[in-house]
Amino acid sequence: MTREIVLDASSYQEKLTAKDYAKIGATKLIAKLTEGTNYVNPDIKLLINRAAAGGVTGFAFYHFGRFHNDNQAVKEANVFIKVAKEKVNAIKNTLLILDAEISNMPTSSVIAFLKVLRKAGFKAGFYTYKYLLPNFNLEKIKPYMDFFWLAAYPLGNKVAANKHPNFNYFPSAKYVDLWQYTDNLLGYDIDASITVTDNAVKLFNPEKVSKQDAPALHKASATWKKKSGTFVLGQKLKLHRSPHVDAPAIAELPKGSEVKFDATLQGPLRLWLRQPRNNGKYGYVVGKDKYGKKLGKFK
Known part of the structure; x- marks a missing residue:
């Protein structure tokens, strides 16, 4: 299968220009949209516009979860969906992802969050770090996720990585679609991942699938x-x-x-x-x- 580099951007990457994205050369971006129930990325449109101007053609969005119970998980999922529709014109089958990296987040609450995304017509993704994975029951989560994104790289080490990760360090976990292997691609201080399944490529490349299954790329592509x-x-x-x-x-x-x-x-x-x-x-x-x-x- 074709390996593709996928970038991960939040408001910390607001200084990256269209020329920076063009130099990096990636064509896919997952952008942070919300956190908890009150935070909305103030730079989301800037990130999308600059990334698109620099050659990025596929977009997905993630929510940083702050919940510790099922009711709060549902509230945060609904906020995520509302903002996604309002800020990035997310349409049916857009890939929306839960970023689960706080302590004491129950598996049942992860499932509750993902179920809300699916019920609303979106593709549901789950992200966490390898060292946190034992905190979750992945087998129970699997039926409710369309996409699994796992991070595994040395924390606190900002050595610049290139676009050819060493697969000897690939995390030994099941169902991984996208592997986040660095937090400093090419010295640009941006997280980068690589696709490891056809499923990940399919979700980011709607031109290769039927219109019924195609996710939105960004607000422009849908209209x-x-x-x-x-x-x-x-x-x-x-x-x-x-x-x-x-x-x-x-x-x-x-x-x-x-x-x-x-x-x-x-x-x-x-x-x-x-x-x-x-x-x-x-x-x-x-x-x-x-x-x-x-x-x-x-x-």
């Missing part, structure tokens, strides 16, 4: 609509490599340029147009800005 036309620029605009205003530019197009597009992406106000290019690639131009103002006219 593209096929629509062909020509857009005449009313001012000088950049043709971007991805549909994000901070994405690198392919070119700067002068006023009056005509852009032939084959699909549109309508955000709350901003409108993106997709231009087919050579070798199956695309360029992206803004048709309406963040205020809903048209930046040209349609022919």
Whole structure:
């Protein structure tokens, strides 16, 4: 199977730029979204936009659990789902993950959390560290998780790792889909994991599975609509490599340029147009800005 590097980012990685992500070269990201019942990552949209501009195409989200009983687990799961829908437009089959790394978290509460995710139509993931795994009954959790992510690396050691982990150190545990093997990939101070099953690849690569099973990549990928036309620029605009205003530019197009597009992406106000290019690639131009103002006219 193909091994893929998956990054793990929280607000601590808010300084990473699109160029940093491009240099790292990973195409998948799991971003921290919530913790307990009160914390929401204030940089979540920044992380998604910069990662996408740097070449990341697959996204999942995790919740840092703070619960010690089933009732609190259900409350936190519902907060996680609510924020995921509001902040990242999570749709059916998006991969949502429980980060279980506090002491005295009951197996029954982990199951209660995962059951809420599944009942709401999401793929349910479970994450923990190898040294904490004996605290949980993995066999009981297994029927309620779609994805198992396990961390195993020397703690307190910030030596930079490359994208080729030594599998002699792979944790001896069952059902692992994704192995987090470092907390400092290439010196960027970001956690990195590697896929070890086809299941992990499938969940992060919806183009390889049916639409019924495909998870959301991020808010942009869920709303593209096929629509062909020509857009005449009313001012000088950049043709971007991805549909994000901070994405690198392919070119700067002068006023009056005509852009032939084959699909549109309508955000709350901003409108993106997709231009087919050579070798199956695309360029992206803004048709309406963040205020809903048209930046040209349609022919």
